[in-house]
Amino acid sequence: MKLLNPGPVSMTDRVRKALASEDVCHREPEFGALVKDVRERIANVYADTKKGFTPVLLGGSGTAAVEAMLSLVPKDEASLVVANGVYGERIAAMLKAQGKAHEVISSPWTSGLDLDAADDALGRGPADESKKGFGHVLTVHHETTTGRLNDIAALGMIAQRHGVPMLVDAVSSFAGEEIQFDEWGIEAIAATANKCVHGAPGVSFVLAKDSALARPSGATSVYLDLSRHAAEQAKGSTPFTLPTHVTFAFQAALAELAEEGGWKSRRDVYRTRSTRVRNVCKESNAPLLLESEDAYGCTLTSFRLPAGVTYESVHARLKADGFVIYAGQGKFDGAIFRIAVMGDLATSDIDRLASSLRAALGRPH
Ligand SMILES: *Cc1c(COP(=O)(O)O)cnc(C)c1O
Numbered sequence: 001m002k003l004l005n006p007g008p009v010s011m012t013d014r015v016r017k018a019l020a021s022e023d024v025c026h027r028e029p030e031f032g033a034l035v036k037d038v039r040e041r042i043a044n045v046y047a048d049t050k051k052g053f054t055p056v057l058l059g060g061s062g063t064a065a066v067e068a069m070l071s072l073v074p075k076d077e078a079s080l081v082v083a084n085g086v087y088g089e090r091i092a093a094m095l096k097a098q099g100k101a102h103e104v105i106s107s108p109w110t111s112g113l114d115l116d117a118a119d120d121a122l123g124r125g126p127a128d129e130s131k132k133g134f135g136h137v138l139t140v141h142h143e144t145t146t147g148r149l150n151d152i153a154a155l156g157m158i159a160q161r162h163g164v165p166m167l168v169d170a171v172s173s174f175a176g177e178e179i180q181f182d183e184w185g186i187e188a189i190a191a192t193a194n195k196c197v198h199g200a201p202g203v204s205f206v207l208a209k210d211s212a213l214a215r216p217s218g219a220t221s222v223y224l225d226l227s228r229h230a231a232e233q234a235k236g237s238t239p240f241t242l243p244t245h246v247t248f249a250f251q252a253a254l255a256e257l258a259e260e261g262g263w264k265s266r267r268d269v270y271r272t273r274s275t276r277v278r279n280v281c282k283e284s285n286a287p288l289l290l291e292s293e294d295a296y297g298c299t300l301t302s303f304r305l306p307a308g309v310t311y312e313s314v315h316a317r318l319k320a321d322g323f324v325i326y327a328g329q330g331k332f333d334g335a336i337f338r339i340a341v342m343g344d345l346a347t348s349d350i351d352r353l354a355s356s357l358r359a360a361l362g363r364p365h
Pocket of ligand 1: 006007061062063064066087140142143144169170171172192
């Protein structure tokens, strides 16, 4: 089966074999060496994070990494969430669960981030006048709800003008899209092993500025206290059991990413695949959900269903042909379908997908 959902993705044989690596104890030096290597490889994916940033490995899915990243938000701070989909709203839900003051600038899910409203809010400050000002801007880079690649460069410029650092959910963009940490004013990002990096699900990570990790922790959870993980990992240890086999697989996936030319090459590959999928859907009367191809990143595209065609029928036909696609979430449930192109896919897989899609969407092939 080839997975065309936005994670977990289809793994290469090398990554799958790494899952069957020897059994190791997470407290032994050999596991410490593995974690050190994985963390160095994470820091080396983007040129800006080789210095001044610390990668922190966590056991858990991407959501765990996002939630752990929020321990960089002090408990007494007010922060500003700029959202346009499920994942932006999830950040707000996490801050609420952590009892941290925040305001949300939300735009319709089919629109971009509301940059003007964010600028105004940052200029005005929090409604609660006991707070000095907003301490962080939080947002999502690639909003997987629709496939829009949010303009976090522009948001980061605005935030920097107001002297506010940005925390970014980059779960579905890390290693697949451009990220300029310094230029865009990024304090930390959260991401996972099993999306653009092509590892197995089970480990995720935060890549945070050393200066942010040096502040007192704003954690409201014992397990997801980022500074505790960072401090232990700096000593070659780990506070809790990491999924050891999944960590071996992550190392193999990071090695493949580097050997294949890094995030830029990966983006080229994803772009080629996505263009192909978009052309087939266009010919088959399944229009883009968003306003234009330019609105999308390279990893995932959302389409409206052709008249009279149900999501269930498209999903079932593709699954019978060996492909798993993804439904819409929340208000898009039943109205759209999404196709992600991350993971181990051969050109022949994309050829087969094209004819399967044509059949599923009702065009003779
Ligand atoms: C996949 C994803 C997540 C995390 O999902 P998990 O199921 O917890 O791995 C968070 N944010 C975005 C943008 C995502 O695409």
